Amino acid sequence: MKIGIVCYPTFGGSGVVATELGISLAEHGHEVHFITYKQPVRLELISHHIHYHEVSVPDYPLFHYQPYELALSSKLVDMVKLYKIDLLHVHYAIPHAYAGFMAKQMLQAEGINVPMVTTLHGTDITLVGNHPFYKPAVTFSINNSDVVTSVSQSLKDDTLRLFNITNEIDVVPNFIDISKHVNPYTDCQRELMAEPHERIITHISNLRPVKRTFDVIEIFDRINKKIPSRLLIVGDGPDKSAMESMCIQKGIHEQVAFLGNSNEVGKILCFSDLFLLPSEKESFGLAALEAMASGVPVISSDTGGLPEVNEHGISGYLSKVGDIDDMAQNAISILSSSSELEKFKKQAKEVAAKFDTKLIVPKYEELYEKAMSHLVQV
Secondary structure: OEEEEEOOOOOOHHHHHHHHHHHHHHHOOOEEEEEEOOOOOOOOOOOOOEEEEEOOOOOOOOOOOOOHHHHHHHHHHHHHHHHOOOEEEEEOHHHHHHHHHHHHHHHHOOOOOOOEEEEEOOHHHHOHHHOHHHHHHHHHHHHOOOEEEEOOHHHHHHHHHHOOOOOOEEEOOOOEOHHHHOOOOOOOOHHHOOOOOOEEEEEEOOOOHHHOHHHHHHHHHHHHHHOOEEEEEEEOOOOHHHHHHHHHHHOOHHHEEEEEOOOOHHHHHHOOOEEEEOOOOOOOOHHHHHHHHOOOOEEEEOOOOHHHHOOEOOOEEEEOOOOHHHHHHHHHHHHOOHHHHHHHHHHHHHHHHHHEHHHHHHHHHHHHHHHHHHHHHO
16 A cells, blocks of 8 residues: 655654654555655655655745645645555644645545545644634544544543544554664663662653643652652753753752753663653653653653553552652652562563554554545445
């Protein structure tokens, strides 16, 4: 099957999952075409099974904001016709499903019918759901997709609550290639980041308020007062500067390292003992799953899809949003005993294995067949 994948090419979870999905589909023998404005960050290999097509947006002085949706829909039409793409899989309702629908309409006018699968990832629903201005477009895009998937049951429930959805939504969780998280390092070089007696705690996100990044600092501060530790913060975003100031004010700046957007997440997780994710909202929690796959237990909030990923008392602990005391106490209970820590590390890997690529990607292939059969029926 020839599959066109539309996604955001950034460090965010939706782009990572879409890219990993495309790579896995290519390994299954499908021909995959990534269509976006920049090569996805996780897409390192272009081959005869994997192609990348850049969407260029001409700079017209007439427009205050350049029309990306128009450029994307036109590019989709061209690529479907040129490469005879069988199916479009768009990640995010807005703008991608909206642009995909317009492309479908233009192609139908030329007698070409291509089904579209839309995957909802989170902020396209929860964020847009708080902005009624976009609600009609989101509702229309979802209801006019041939197949709709959601990365968690929680996100599906939010979608049905916020929008008037008449389409069926299939829950297909995010996934991870467990084989890539088998520790490839004979020596993690842990001594580069911490003393032998210190624990290493990690947080990975885009450092936005929704991630409750200041809670990360507060939780670490409480842990560090009981157990000597280091905090590694991976990612960049609007909260970074204030987080750095907060660390200085608390006198813990020498124990905290801001590593920015890193391509060495695997190595960072290799020498991590605990992962913090106290988010306000989290439609799935891919960063938590990646940590668990690397054998790093997770302390997280119980919001959104996180309870579907982080099993309380097994792969880590869940707490109410904002309950930094409970999160710190749970973290200390794991870190204070080497045997307890090793138990949680083992269990985190076992839970993560439930989301292995080999188990999840076939579900997408089944839905592609469903979308194709829907096209035949129509």
